[in-house]
Amino acid sequence: MNHNNNEQPDLSAISGEEKLQALRDLIDLTDNHLTQQVLTIGMEPHEEDLIRIEAWRALGMAGSSALLGEILHAAARLVRDPEEDEDVQNYVLQTLALLPITEAEIKLAQEVLEGEAYILVKAAAFAILVAHQHVSGAKSALESLQSDPDFGASAKRVLHLN
Template identity: 35%
Template sequence: MASDHDGDDLLRIEALRVIGLYQGAYDGERIRKAILAIALREDEDDEVRVYALNALSFLDVGDLEIDASKQIVSSDEYISIKAAAFSLIAQHKHLPIAQEALQAMEEDKEFGKAAKRELGQF
């Protein structure tokens, strides 16, 4: 349902919220890839993209999701999408790749201060 680009956006958002909150027996890698595809789709509704990134924040992520989020933060996307991507990285700051991403953002005009705070430098 969440991947149905032609579906109702509010229903898709609710599906993403449930996926992010549900910790059950399912194919996590397949679901993470599908959600990431939604988040990266530039012609997707912005709010759907934000909820996709938020759903990923609640899941166990890896290098792929952190790298994609880092690229979103450094892009010219709307601030709400960039903030959701930053939040995903911050939520997983225990991962070495997330630490590296936060360090790379320390001088970022929009997220540098928050990156330093997440790294414990404030």
């Protein structure tokens, strides 16, 4: 398999540091087979968290992928899983801030902000609203946050810049 003139290993055949480095070396994620491998790694609960985080970082480059819907659905499952590692959830949400999303992901961000999530996870959800203000529901979500003790001042600033 040849990607960008760099030979990419079969990610399912390697592990540990080699897999981590292969994920870090990805600069483009346009091949559907490779994208599917990266998504599988990101969803694998028995994989090391650092490797899963790198997989989700790489998935942030999959905006034009035919697998985008599958990526968005997988992200929502991880974010809503109360047993999921908070650092992984944080990176999943950061990835959603980079991808073309729908109103469903705006609602997911709102759920996180209204819930009991760790503050960094909430901050990543807030970043989704800021990055995707053009998506239906994002502006009203930002407006509803204006009195929030953690994000109120930022929400006001974002709304008044537009």
